[in-house]
Amino acid sequence: MTELIDQLSHFAQTIVQGKEPKTQITNCYANYSQNTAIEVYRNNYRGNLHDALAGAYPVIKLLVGDDFFRMLALKFIEHNPSRSANLHHYGAELPDFVASFEPAQALAYLSDTATLEWACHCAYFANDAPLFNLAQLAQFAPDQHPYLVFDLHPATRIVRSLYPISAIWLAHHPDAEVDFQIDLNSGSCIALVCRRFNKVEVINLSEPEAYWLHQILTETPLGGSTMTTLEHYPDFNLQTTLVKLVEMNVITGVKLGA
Amino acid sequence: MPASKYTFPCVAGIGLRAPHYREVLETLPELGWVEVHSENFFGGGAPLHTLRKVREHYPVSLHGVGMGLASATPLDEKHLSDLSQLCNDIQPVAVSEHLCWNAATGFVINDLLPFPYTREALDHVTRRVTQVQEKLKRQLLVENLSSYISFSQSEMTEGDFLAELTQRSGCGILFDVENLYVNVRNLGVDAEAFIKTIPADAVKEYHLAGFSERDGCLVDTHNHPVYNEVWDLYEHVLKHLGPRPTLIEWDTDIPALPELLNEAAKAQLIIEQCHD
Numbered sequence: 001m002t003e004l005i006d007q008l009s010h011f012a013q014t015i016v017q018g019k020e021p022k023t024q025i026t027n028c029y030a031n032y033s034q035n036t037a038i039e040v041y042r043n044n045y046r047g048n049l050h051d052a053l054a055g056a057y058p059v060i061k062l063l064v065g066d067d068f069f070r071m072l073a074l075k076f077i078e079h080n081p082s083r084s085a086n087l088h089h090y091g092a093e094l095p096d097f098v099a100s101f102e103p104a105q106a107l108a109y110l111s112d113t114a115t116l117e118w119a120c121h122c123a124y125f126a127n128d129a130p131l132f133n134l135a136q137l138a139q140f141a142p143d144q145h146p147y148l149v150f151d152l153h154p155a156t157r158i159v160r161s162l163y164p165i166s167a168i169w170l171a172h173h174p175d176a177e178v179d180f181q182i183d184l185n186s187g188s189c190i191a192l193v194c195r196r197f198n199k200v201e202v203i204n205l206s207e208p209e210a211y212w213l214h215q216i217l218t219e220t221p222l223g224g225s226t227m228t229t230l231e232h233y234p235d236f237n238l239q240t241t242l243v244k245l246v247e248m249n250v251i252t253g254v255k256l257g258a
Numbered sequence: 259m260p261a262s263k264y265t266f267p268c269v270a271g272i273g274l275r276a277p278h279y280r281e282v283l284e285t286l287p288e289l290g291w292v293e294v295h296s297e298n299f300f301g302g303g304a305p306l307h308t309l310r311k312v313r314e315h316y317p318v319s320l321h322g323v324g325m326g327l328a329s330a331t332p333l334d335e336k337h338l339s340d341l342s343q344l345c346n347d348i349q350p351v352a353v354s355e356h357l358c359w360n361a362a363t364g365f366v367i368n369d370l371l372p373f374p375y376t377r378e379a380l381d382h383v384t385r386r387v388t389q390v391q392e393k394l395k396r397q398l399l400v401e402n403l404s405s406y407i408s409f410s411q412s413e414m415t416e417g418d419f420l421a422e423l424t425q426r427s428g429c430g431i432l433f434d435v436e437n438l439y440v441n442v443r444n445l446g447v448d449a450e451a452f453i454k455t456i457p458a459d460a461v462k463e464y465h466l467a468g469f470s471e472r473d474g475c476l477v478d479t480h481n482h483p484v485y486n487e488v489w490d491l492y493e494h495v496l497k498h499l500g501p502r503p504t505l506i507e508w509d510t511d512i513p514a515l516p517e518l519l520n521e522a523a524k525a526q527l528i529i530e531q532c533h534d
Contacts, residue, residue, distance in 0.1 A: 034407065039473075040477055084366060085361065123303075
């Protein structure tokens, strides 16, 4: 195996890190040079990763334009090799990269929008989960309710931002039907990413709802979650929050906690 | 004769890609079978839901681009388990991967890369194909690669390697005729020798596609109708190895569905002539 490892890793470095190819690769082709062949592989490598990023970040691409996106993607690819054979996993680090990417500094909302978009991308491919309705709570006696722990859909993500990123996403995602003006100074938002009827959706959460859902995400039982939330937000309404999250297919099951 | 959804019909099929999902499901064109890229359906949600609906109407073949059968790193267990889960869900008529590698220590190259055909590599790939087949509890089809370089350390041809691999592991062969043509033109591979080396019994499927050219090098881009030279080679291959389910692959600059179906109809005609 040692020989095979050596040969493949050198070839890999030739493609990814731009190393000079070793003469061990034969060079007796009638129609082109070895450099041409290596360039084909380098192009494939960059092209496949660029396309993966473009597939995962259509809103960012639309916001900055194809040429800027290409430049951004190629710089990102230089510093971030792929770690998965599944191209849908590529690009998780792009939001952080965008935040420190000098040419994008004027677009302060871009990094958070990218975080939201990555959450949507993951939600699209997340595993399926059972459907839930509130009537299922009836199987538990009222005195058990404080000890209930909710299962959340694997697509569920919360993204906070100082910018109205939900509105930006809603106006620019590939299936967006309306184009509307967004006031970038309209303030912060808490975006909830969820998936129902196999469609990824983004809605806004209020501070109390987000606070409560954070507790639930860490499997804190219903009683404790609700109590802590009410201590911070006396206006918190458990009933409407539950209805909203069940309707959005965020809650997918319930069990009695340990 | 309508084929069962669970047997691999010896007719032409198409590579089904996202731009055609809706049209295929709404119009249900007459079509022997479809093939999809396995990785696009890992997980759940809309992709898997769509594929389940497709499966209700057509035999489906799962074609992987990520297993990296020849990679010198350990086999990606998560990837294999995702594929296994998809197989259980979709009940495909065939499952295939490429004779290539894609991973080195610390990073993955999401491409189909060639390697030296050595005895050491043969032992290694045999072990990995066996591992995949044991997990999936079914035969894996392994596809010959289109390549832009060849290694001087190779101790045998790709044809020898595949023939030996099928014998040792019991895997089948997905014979990509366009890949062979690309290798003939790029690397001077002997097509006749390849066809003679491949055991006919092991061949379970053919692929056809178009290529492009970059500075004299043919690149397997799947962005063009099948070229006449490849049709000719396909006819020739069928005379020697017999007809098999045949797929039209088109992955870049994907045309309207009727054009893709028209390419499949051409392949179908050649299959039928071969049966006569």
